[in-house]
Amino acid sequence: MTQERKTVGLLSGAYAVLRKELQTELRDRAALNATLLFSVAGLAIVAYGVGPAVLPAVVQSALLWVVLFFAAFSGLAHVFTHEEEAGTSAFLRLTADAHAVYLGKLLFNLLLTALIALITVPAGLVAVSASPDRPWMFAAVALAGVLALATSATVVAAIIARAQGRGALFGAVGLPLLLPVLLIAVDATKNTLEPEMIAGLAGREIVGLCAFAVMVIAASWLVFPAVWEE
Amino acid sequence: MATGTVAVKLAVQDVCVRFGRRDVFGSVSLSVESGGVVAVSGPNGSGKSTLLRAVCGLLTPSGGAVRLTVADRAVPQQDVRRHIGLAAPDLGLYRSLTAAEHLQFAAQMHGVDGSIDRLRDLLTLVGLRGRGRDAVGSYSTGMRHRLRYALALIHEPALLMLDEPTANLDAEGAAVVKSIVERQRSHGAVLMATNEASETSWADHVCVLGAART
Amino acid sequence: MFATIVVGLAVAGPVRTPDGVAMFTMGGHGAKLIFFHVPCAWLASLAYIVGAIYAVRVLVSGSKSLEVQVDLDIKACTAMELGLVFALLATVTGSIFSHNEWLTFWNWREPRMVSIFVILLIFAAYLVLRQAIDNPNRRARLAAAYALIAVVPGLFLIWVLPRMVATLHGDANQAVMGNNLGGMYRPVLRYLALPAFLGLFGWMFQLGVRAKRLAVRHAAE
Numbered sequence: 001m002t003q004e005r006k007t008v009g010l011l012s013g014a015y016a017v018l019r020k021e022l023q024t025e026l027r028d029r030a031a032l033n034a035t036l037l038f039s040v041a042g043l044a045i046v047a048y049g050v051g052p053a054v055l056p057a058v059v060q061s062a063l064l065w066v067v068l069f070f071a072a073f074s075g076l077a078h079v080f081t082h083e084e085e086a087g088t089s090a091f092l093r094l095t096a097d098a099h100a101v102y103l104g105k106l107l108f109n110l111l112l113t114a115l116i117a118l119i120t121v122p123a124g125l126v127a128v129s130a131s132p133d134r135p136w137m138f139a140a141v142a143l144a145g146v147l148a149l150a151t152s153a154t155v156v157a158a159i160i161a162r163a164q165g166r167g168a169l170f171g172a173v174g175l176p177l178l179l180p181v182l183l184i185a186v187d188a189t190k191n192t193l194e195p196e197m198i199a200g201l202a203g204r205e206i207v208g209l210c211a212f213a214v215m216v217i218a219a220s221w222l223v224f225p226a227v228w229e230e
Numbered sequence: 231m232a233t234g235t236v237a238v239k240l241a242v243q244d245v246c247v248r249f250g251r252r253d254v255f256g257s258v259s260l261s262v263e264s265g266g267v268v269a270v271s272g273p274n275g276s277g278k279s280t281l282l283r284a285v286c287g288l289l290t291p292s293g294g295a296v297r298l299t300v301a302d303r304a305v306p307q308q309d310v311r312r313h314i315g316l317a318a319p320d321l322g323l324y325r326s327l328t329a330a331e332h333l334q335f336a337a338q339m340h341g342v343d344g345s346i347d348r349l350r351d352l353l354t355l356v357g358l359r360g361r362g363r364d365a366v367g368s369y370s371t372g373m374r375h376r377l378r379y380a381l382a383l384i385h386e387p388a389l390l391m392l393d394e395p396t397a398n399l400d401a402e403g404a405a406v407v408k409s410i411v412e413r414q415r416s417h418g419a420v421l422m423a424t425n426e427a428s429e430t431s432w433a434d435h436v437c438v439l440g441a442a443r444t
Numbered sequence: 445m446f447a448t449i450v451v452g453l454a455v456a457g458p459v460r461t462p463d464g465v466a467m468f469t470m471g472g473h474g475a476k477l478i479f480f481h482v483p484c485a486w487l488a489s490l491a492y493i494v495g496a497i498y499a500v501r502v503l504v505s506g507s508k509s510l511e512v513q514v515d516l517d518i519k520a521c522t523a524m525e526l527g528l529v530f531a532l533l534a535t536v537t538g539s540i541f542s543h544n545e546w547l548t549f550w551n552w553r554e555p556r557m558v559s560i561f562v563i564l565l566i567f568a569a570y571l572v573l574r575q576a577i578d579n580p581n582r583r584a585r586l587a588a589a590y591a592l593i594a595v596v597p598g599l600f601l602i603w604v605l606p607r608m609v610a611t612l613h614g615d616a617n618q619a620v621m622g623n624n625l626g627g628m629y630r631p632v633l634r635y636l637a638l639p640a641f642l643g644l645f646g647w648m649f650q651l652g653v654r655a656k657r658l659a660v661r662h663a664a665e
Contacts, residue, residue, distance in 0.1 A: 007341060008339060008341040013339055016335055019335075020324070023326070024326050024327060027365075086324070086325065090321055091321050091322060093288060094316055095340070100339070155593055163573060173590065176565035176569045176594070177597050180604075180605060183605065184604075212596065215599070219596055223503060223589035226503045226588070226589055227585065229287070290510065
């Protein structure tokens with residue numbers, strides 16, 4: 001009896017890759033713990049530096065995003081670099097469709113960034129003693145920022161995983177792409193922290209961040225096979 | 231498990247691979263058809279493994295062409311992986327995943343049956359029965375190589391590619407490999423890279439690669 | 445010979461133009477800096493467009509031949525290197541101009557300044573990424589992929605960010621073509637400085653490509 005073959009849907013393939021990432025990362029927690037520890041340490045530095053000072057909203061929002069960006073950047077490359085380091089990428093290339101790999105790893109990075117944000121953002125608000133004037137709007141800005149951050153970092157991780165000196169390269173090559181995100185996110189967050197800011201301004205910026213994420217996903221989708229396959 | 235024969239033809243035409251200035255090998259041609267077993271041999275560094283990787287699409291040859299035809303239809307480059315199974319010693323596995331999880335993942339990605347019964351059959355075939363729930367990190371080199379065979383066979387590929395088929399395997403493992411090769415003969419074709427006389431004797435045809443040139 | 449004429453035009457034109465222009469407060473030769481600043485900024489963008497077009501061709505060429513791919517990569521890389529040079533010149537001239545006119549070298553609230561800074565970083569990151577990859581074909585593909593991904597922040601900086609924050613350049617996309625300039629400035633900028641700089645770009649581009657092709661051939665022998 002010859003095995004019957006089904007065409008593998010993109011989503012089920014992506015789900016299989018995501019499950020594999022979760023299994024390996026949750027069992028071998030070293031990378032995950034290092035990232036979470038990094039975020040906590042970053043927060044501690046900010047909290048210590050700020051002390052009892054009352055900061056303007058723009059500084060509060062800049063500090064929040066700097067902590068979140070660096071914490072996320074310490075962990076987001078791992079999803080691709082661990083394959084190259086352990087020599088498992090050839091197996092994955094032979095087994096999985098390139099777009100399923102991209103989507104599965106993007107989903108994993110989205111979850112990881114959301115987890116980091118869940119820790120750093122509330123604790124960061126306490127550290128800089130800020131309270132959002134419009135909490136829901138604030139959460140929406142954070143979510144849109146997470147989306148833009150994770151999508152850009154994922155494709156850059158795929159690229160740098162195949163180069164030498166990955167660690168330093170990830171920051172150097174990734175941050176220029178993310179500067180526009182950082183600028184918009186800081187401005188949007190400031191607008192949700194200050195009571196006198198015009199409503200709707202942050203809303204437009206949320207749309208901007210989401211549009212950025214969608215455009216990055218579209219561009220990544222097109223170039224990923226060339227990055228991933230030999 | 232596999233009885234239905236698939237018409238498969240692999241044609242490697244004037245393929246050469248260059249790493250920087252150095253030719254790994256220049257202009258290799260060979261062909262494998264259903265029911266055939268072809269061995270590639272040559273001294274260390276002659277590019278046996280590299281040739282297999284070029285056939286799998288894991289690297290792009292600097293010149294020449296690799297054509298795979300399955301059921302009289304040319305297979306486009308991005309679908310080649312669906313029709314080949316590669317067992318090579320340098321194929322890394324995930325340390326923290328179990329053998330069963332590796333097989334389940336591969337089954338899901340290839341769209342084939344990944345039920346417990348089928349996985350057990352495959353593990354029995356390669357002599358890993360009862361070890362399916364252990365993490366691969368705890369496996370010996372030989373056991374990992376056995377798992378690579380199970381992974382290469384899970385989608386019953388038309389073309390089975392073996393790099394150093396019995397490296398790190400004991401006598402019983404080598405016998406298993408021999409039976410896998412014989413069985414694949416009735417299902418499709420085999421291309422293997424080896425220097426062992428015992429293994430080249432399985433082949434109908436041996437293609438010898440020259441020594442590395444600089 | 446060609447280069448001499450082009451550079452001569454690019455320098456002589458501005459020098460012969462009458463001083464001062466109504467919209468700027470500064471007098472003397474200071475305002476003439478825009479004859480260098482605007483074409484440099486313009487060439488930096490052009491370099492990115494040229495680089496991105498070659499990047500697309502690198503990715504599409506994959507199935508043809510590895511040599512073709514490396515040659516397209518040489519062109520993409522040359523465009524990006526020129527982009528870095530002109531972006532740097534645009535930043536420096538812009539900063540000096542800003543100091544003359546608004547008494548500050550740099551202002552982070554000014555979207556054009558932020559944009560040129562980020563574009564500088566992207567050009568530099570592209571070149572740094574290339575240095576970290578040995579295999580010429582992998583280098584070609586990964587660098588091309590990065591150049592195309594970076595189009596997204598590029599578009600954001602050009603169209604989205606200036607509309608979210610007020611800019612000193614007046615209507616941001618008018619200043620690019622010099623539409624808000626008066627007197628002889630507009631014709632000199634458009635019909636003399638821009639073509640001259642374009643010629644300079646073309647000359648430098650083919651020179652760079654030739655040099656890199658020779659280097660590749662030399663390495664192969």
